[in-house]
Amino acid sequence: MVVRIRLRIVSRVGKEVTTSALVNSGFEAETPQLLLPRSLAYELGLWPPPLDAVLVEVGTAGGPVRNYLIPKALDVYVLAGDRVVGPVKCDAMVSLLEYEVLISDALAKELGIVILAPKTGLWRFRDEDRVRASEAPQYWF
Helix, strand or coil, rough: CCCCCEEEEEEECCCCCEEEEEECCCCCCCCCCCEEEEEHHHCCCCCCCCCCCEEEEEECCCCEEEEEEEEEEEEEECCCCCEEEEEEEEEEEEECCCCCCCCCHHHHHCEEEEEEEECCCEEECCCCCCCCCCCCCCCCC
C-alpha cells in the first residue's frame, strides 16, 4: 500500500471533483502541482487544454513523457474526516498516460502532508500527532 489521501479539487472554471490521490514524493516539482489523468481534466473543464497550457517534457521512471502544464488552474483541499486543509492554489499537469491523480512533493509540502509509513499507508499532517490511514485508490480511465 502507498499513501493516498482524499482531495476536493476545484478548477478555475468552477468545476469540482472529490477523489483520492497518491502522494508521490518522486514527483518533484518547483511549484505545487497536481497530475490529472486526461479524463479527470475533462471533468474539471481543463480538457481540451486551455490557451495558457504549455506542453512540457518530464522525466519519469519509464522515460520522458509530454504532459500539459496549466498554471494556477486548481484549488486543492485535503478532506481528512475530522478536518479540511486548504485551499492550496496549484498547477495542473495533465497526463495522457496516467490513470491516477498524483500529488507532487511541493504540493504535499504546502498541504502539510507527512508520510510516516509508505508500505502501510500511514501519514499525518505536519501540525498534529494523529496517525491517519490511506484512502482506497481511484482510477480515471
